[in-house]
Amino acid sequence: MSLARRFQLWSGAVALLLAVFAFDVVPHFKLETNILALLPPSETDVVVDRALDRFSDLLGRDVVFLIGAADFDSAKRIAAQFAATLQGSPAFSKLRFQVDTNYLAETSDSYLPYRDGLLSTRMRHWLAAGDDAQLLGAAQQALYSPAAFLRRSGAGDDPLNVFGDFLSQASMASGRLSLRDGVLTTSTTAPAREYVMVSAVLAGDAFATNEQDLARPVLADAIDSARAEGATVAGAGFILHSIAAAGLARHEIDLFGGIQFAGLLLVLWWVFRSGRMLWLSAATLAVGVVAALTVSHYVFAKLQVLALVFCSNLAGVAIDYSIYYCADQFRTPGRWRAADASSHIGPAITMSCAATVLSYALLAVAPFPGLRQGALFCCIGLAAAYACVMAWFPRWVMPAPLAPAQRTTDRFERLLRVRERIAGRPVRWLWPLLVLFIALGLTRLHFVDDIRILQPDTPVLSAEEEQVRDLVGNLPDGRFFLVRGSDPQDVLRKEEQLTARLDELINGPTHAAASYSAVSQALPSLARQQENHQLLAEHVFAGKDGGLLAGFMKQLGFDDAAIAQRKQAFAGSKPLTPSEWLATPASEPYRHLWLGDIGGSYASVVTLADVHDVAALQAAARGVPGVRVVDRVREISGLLKRYRQRAMVLVAIAAFASALLLALAYGWRRGFRLMATPVAACLATLAVFGFTAVPVTFFHIVALHLVMGLSMEYAILLSIAELRSPAVLLSATLAAALALLAFGLLALSSTPFIHSLGISVSIGVLFGYVFALLVGTLAPDRSAARGAGSR
Amino acid sequence: MKAVLKLALAAVLTVFAQTGRAADAALPEVFQHPATAQELATLLSAVGKTTRAAAALRGNFIQRKYLHELPQPLLSSGQFLVARGAGVDWHTQKPFDAAVLLTPQALIQRGADGKQQRVDASQQPGLAAVAQVFDALFALDIDKLGQSFTLFGQKDGKDAGAWLLGLTPREPAFAKVIARIVVSGATEPKLITLFEASGDRTEIELAGVSAQAALADADRQRFQ
Numbered sequence A: 001m002s003l004a005r006r007f008q009l010w011s012g013a014v015a016l017l018l019a020v021f022a023f024d025v026v027p028h029f030k031l032e033t034n035i036l037a038l039l040p041p042s043e044t045d046v047v048v049d050r051a052l053d054r055f056s057d058l059l060g061r062d063v064v065f066l067i068g069a070a071d072f073d074s075a076k077r078i079a080a081q082f083a084a085t086l087q088g089s090p091a092f093s094k095l096r097f098q099v100d101t102n103y104l105a106e107t108s109d110s111y112l113p114y115r116d117g118l119l120s121t122r123m124r125h126w127l128a129a130g131d132d133a134q135l136l137g138a139a140q141q142a143l144y145s146p147a148a149f150l151r152r153s154g155a156g157d158d159p160l161n162v163f164g165d166f167l168s169q170a171s172m173a174s175g176r177l178s179l180r181d182g183v184l185t186t187s188t189t190a191p192a193r194e195y196v197m198v199s200a201v202l203a204g205d206a207f208a209t210n211e212q213d214l215a216r217p218v219l220a221d222a223i224d225s226a227r228a229e230g231a232t233v234a235g236a237g238f239i240l241h242s243i244a245a246a247g248l249a250r251h252e253i254d255l256f257g258g259i260q261f262a263g264l265l266l267v268l269w270w271v272f273r274s275g276r277m278l279w280l281s282a283a284t285l286a287v288g289v290v291a292a293l294t295v296s297h298y299v300f301a302k303l304q305v306l307a308l309v310f311c312s313n314l315a316g317v318a319i320d321y322s323i324y325y326c327a328d329q330f331r332t333p334g335r336w337r338a339a340d341a342s343s344h345i346g347p348a349i350t351m352s353c354a355a356t357v358l359s360y361a362l363l364a365v366a367p368f369p370g371l372r373q374g375a376l377f378c379c380i381g382l383a384a385a386y387a388c389v390m391a392w393f394p395r396w397v398m399p400a401p402l403a404p405a406q407r408t409t410d411r412f413e414r415l416l417r418v419r420e421r422i423a424g425r426p427v428r429w430l431w432p433l434l435v436l437f438i439a440l441g442l443t444r445l446h447f448v449d450d451i452r453i454l455q456p457d458t459p460v461l462s463a464e465e466e467q468v469r470d471l472v473g474n475l476p477d478g479r480f481f482l483v484r485g486s487d488p489q490d491v492l493r494k495e496e497q498l499t500a501r502l503d504e505l506i507n508g509p510t511h512a513a514a515s516y517s518a519v520s521q522a523l524p525s526l527a528r529q530q531e532n533h534q535l536l537a538e539h540v541f542a543g544k545d546g547g548l549l550a551g552f553m554k555q556l557g558f559d560d561a562a563i564a565q566r567k568q569a570f571a572g573s574k575p576l577t578p579s580e581w582l583a584t585p586a587s588e589p590y591r592h593l594w595l596g597d598i599g600g601s602y603a604s605v606v607t608l609a610d611v612h613d614v615a616a617l618q619a620a621a622r623g624v625p626g627v628r629v630v631d632r633v634r635e636i637s638g639l640l641k642r643y644r645q646r647a648m649v650l651v652a653i654a655a656f657a658s659a660l661l662l663a664l665a666y667g668w669r670r671g672f673r674l675m676a677t678p679v680a681a682c683l684a685t686l687a688v689f690g691f692t693a694v695p696v697t698f699f700h701i702v703a704l705h706l707v708m709g710l711s712m713e714y715a716i717l718l719s720i721a722e723l724r725s726p727a728v729l730l731s732a733t734l735a736a737a738l739a740l741l742a743f744g745l746l747a748l749s750s751t752p753f754i755h756s757l758g759i760s761v762s763i764g765v766l767f768g769y770v771f772a773l774l775v776g777t778l779a780p781d782r783s784a785a786r787g788a789g790s791r
Numbered sequence B: 001m002k003a004v005l006k007l008a009l010a011a012v013l014t015v016f017a018q019t020g021r022a023a024d025a026a027l028p029e030v031f032q033h034p035a036t037a038q039e040l041a042t043l044l045s046a047v048g049k050t051t052r053a054a055a056a057l058r059g060n061f062i063q064r065k066y067l068h069e070l071p072q073p074l075l076s077s078g079q080f081l082v083a084r085g086a087g088v089d090w091h092t093q094k095p096f097d098a099a100v101l102l103t104p105q106a107l108i109q110r111g112a113d114g115k116q117q118r119v120d121a122s123q124q125p126g127l128a129a130v131a132q133v134f135d136a137l138f139a140l141d142i143d144k145l146g147q148s149f150t151l152f153g154q155k156d157g158k159d160a161g162a163w164l165l166g167l168t169p170r171e172p173a174f175a176k177v178i179a180r181i182v183v184s185g186a187t188e189p190k191l192i193t194l195f196e197a198s199g200d201r202t203e204i205e206l207a208g209v210s211a212q213a214a215l216a217d218a219d220r221q222r223f224q
Helices: A003-028 A046-060 A072-087 A103-117 A121-129 A132-144 A162-170 A209-228 A238-272 A275-300 A305-331 A338-344 A346-363 A369-396 A402-424 A430-443 A459-472 A488-507 A526-540 A548-556 A560-571 A578-582 A585-593 A614-622 A632-666 A668-691 A698-719 A726-746 A752-775 B002-014 B037-046 B049-053 B126-139 B142-148 B217-223
Strands: A062-069 A092-096 A178-180 A183-188 A193-202 A232-236 A479-485 A515-517 A594-597 A602-609 A627-631 B056-066 B074-083 B087-094 B098-102 B106-110 B116-120 B149-155 B163-169 B178-185 B189-196 B201-212
Touching: A003 A275, A003 A369, A046 A062, A046 A238, A046 A479, A046 A585, A046 A594, A046 A602, A062 A072, A062 A238, A062 A459, A072 A092, A072 A183, A072 A193, A072 A209, A103 A162, A103 A526, A103 A585, A121 A132, A121 A162, A121 A526, A132 A162, A132 A548, A132 B056, A132 B074, A132 B098, A132 B106, A183 A459, A209 A232, A209 A238, A232 A459, A238 A275, A238 A305, A238 A459, A238 A726, A275 A305, A275 A369, A305 A338, A305 A346, A305 A369, A305 A402, A305 A698, A305 A726, A338 A346, A338 A369, A346 A369, A346 A632, A346 A698, A402 A726, A402 A752, A430 A668, A479 A488, A479 A614, A488 A515, A488 A526, A488 A578, A488 A602, A488 A614, A488 A627, A515 A585, A526 A548, A548 A560, A578 A585, A585 A594, A585 A602, A614 A627, A627 A632, A632 A668, A632 A698, A668 A698, A668 A752, A698 A726, A698 A752, A726 A752, B037 B142, B037 B149, B037 B163, B049 B201, B074 B126, B074 B217, B087 B126, B087 B217, B098 B126, B126 B142, B126 B189, B142 B149
Parallel strands: none
Antiparallel strands: A062 A193, A062 A232, A092 A193, A178 A183, A183 A193, A479 A602, A479 A627, A515 A602, A594 A602, B056 B074, B056 B201, B074 B087, B087 B098, B098 B106, B106 B116, B149 B163, B163 B178, B178 B189, B189 B201
16 A cells, blocks of 8 residues: 555544544543442353342442531531532432431331231240240330330330330331431540531432532532531542542543653654654544544443553553654654655554554453453554554654754664663673572562452541441441342242341351341241231230230230220231332331342342351351352452453463564564563563562553563564664663653552552563663574565 | 431431320429529529439339320339439339349340340430430439420429429420420439320339449449
8 A cells, every 4th residue: 555545544534533533422422430340240140240239329329427516506507507508419319417207107107007917036936935924024124114115116005015026126226326406416525526417319320420520519518618617527428439539530640641741742852853743643642542432432332430541551652653653763864754764664663563452452351341441442542543653654754853863863873882782792691680580579479359459549538437437336338148039028038037047146156247137127028927927816816814915914904895905906917018018118228128120030138237257147148048148349359369360361371472473573583582571571570579579469460461562662673683773772762761751650649550550560661671672683583584674 | 328327217216206196194384484404403402412413323113104095003113223324223123023224335124034135225226315314314414404305393382492393305206205204302303204295104203212422333333
């Protein structure tokens, strides 16, 4: 293809791309900031995963604040303003500040028609075991104790407190909050502070960017004005973390992107003295990013924020192509035409682009959604940037003026001679030393696969959340049970089997957990209701001496008519079904636990508070079919470990594949020797982590892909004898310097995995560049006549 | 988290449960005499410093519980110990032997067979509030009562130094359970009447009350 034809074709393609991007991609573009979406769906059960996602989504929408002040009245006043601010925003669908005092009465009323099939766990045990003394003792306490007015049912209407005991269980509490003046409060003594609670429910998904954009200013406004009045504000909720994470990422992208861009401009201007070259390089990058965004948008619908991190990878590599092309002018300063470079340095650029794209394409094999996006993003972006360089640069690049070009050439000519003196005098003792260094370092290597590497470190927020957890009390643990069954009743029966075991464990010697919440506590299965009804019929309303109720009422002094009336009321009872229950206010505290129909089967969640003995809970789950412990943190850590191992294998495969590709172009011997530089750079980087005791994560390994790609470029430029010139030394040096600038900045990120990427690539690039310098030039294989880089 | 809080809320409200039926009893006269904390302090001047500064109060009680469904009251009697800040030990001896230990942390019941049942305050937070109200009621801690109740007071005509103290809950949710409380006494509280919103009424008659400057170690241990 002629240069002119290439130019026309590519320019047309770019025009089309820009049109599509402007009119179809930009209006519909969506960014995903939920870092967990980076992880592959658990390979076993998509349906369950979706249900669990829904559960997490619901939990993720809740946010709780404790407004603290020295005295209760100030705390309440400031909390009221705080609540009013949030109330006015469309970001929140629900707000809780003043307590709904009718809730308990409504709950009692909801259960009333079904009361004769409802028993608390302990009442059922006593009745089933015939332990009348315990039951009567509890009934007496409920009548006579000074706390008797705590009972949930009227003493005359429910003398044995059977219904009342069930109501207490169904609305069993957790937490340390108490009610004062219509709001929920708690307090601490040192420092002496009164806290008032405000809670809100987000209108949309806590991870969606537009929700964050809506919520951020309102929250900031509410928090700032509360603090301005001297109150403390501590919050807990996913939205706070995701806003902080997104804000941090944005800040870092702005800051690092800005510095990187300024550095880039400065260096390029100094070397090439051409405004046009800067514009062309910028256009190349822009087309690369636009192409990558467009393709990602159509392939994935939502772009992960991590893919944007790959943006800097893309920029780091793509700018190299412009540099390599333009630096060719220093081969023949003053006499150079832009079109000359196409045939001279073009093939080397093609090779390095092919090898890098290949290595990223291999990365896309791993079923990690975020990685796939990143890999595709880089492949498309690099290919587009490469095409820009090859199509536009031959026509448009202007060489630098002769004088500065000659100066630069002379400078690098001298450097080239220095390099050749060092590399030419074989530093044989260096290589065994390097091997020893790598071997020793690798033996000290250790790995960490903790989910925390995914989250930015926000210590203030975490401390606040911890404080809220402490003050509010038993908030649910991250570990919970998933109960599945063929229909709603099956789920409830399984829950009942599970909670029977949990009751034992909670009261057992290890106190496996402090408490649990399960739908079946408030909604017994129909079978259980039937049993309950039977127990009541046989022991309470009839039976020995006319039943427990008659005996007790007689003892209290009720007359026969009252007893008969109460007995008569028992006859008409109806079963409580899930759909009826879900429609009552009584189900509200439990509704989120009921996952319902999850595609053919039904499921619910049983949450735990204050878990002490995971092993015992796991064992409890094993005993009941359809029940399993869900531990998202552990599962994700396990996945990270599997993918780290897979990624390590992929790096090895990529190295081998690249070697084959290079061998094809440069001959077997030279191809494999070229590959020695990137492989050594990767291994030495790992060795550094071994010696410095930095735990290696999945993201360090991913970074090795980039290290390999960049080091391979340097190796090609510096080691192919036919390319030898000050121009390629300049190219490689510039490229390495700019990569160091970009990734050195990423190493400053407070998000652990971005930091890992940055630090790995920085160290690796340094090694790759130095090794490529030291290896010296490699003459073409005697056997292989065809060398893509030769002229 | 919302649901968890809803649960917590439910528990808090538990204290103030029972659906309200207006009390039938005519309003005691004391509720026509609103009083400030200061006025009450003057009114209750007969109450000795020893009572107010006591670390613990112990004595006997007779409790009469009037259920609106029953013509005659449910009678019980026994001994009590109110340890300030630590809790209430309510030992019923008649008509059955049973003890309730009410602390800010938990409610512990012990039946005649010696078996214990423990309910943590974190599972039923209202308990802590009840423990505090009792604490303040028995020791006649006017400032503390003033936080939760609107105060009323008048002289009780019969004896010199005798007084009537009326309390209505400030908290609407609390008012749904306890409509009002009347305490009468002279040098010490003698009769506490709890008017429940359901129409039931509980009278607690105190006798042989003795104030203790310090809580005995054995008692302190029980509240741990």
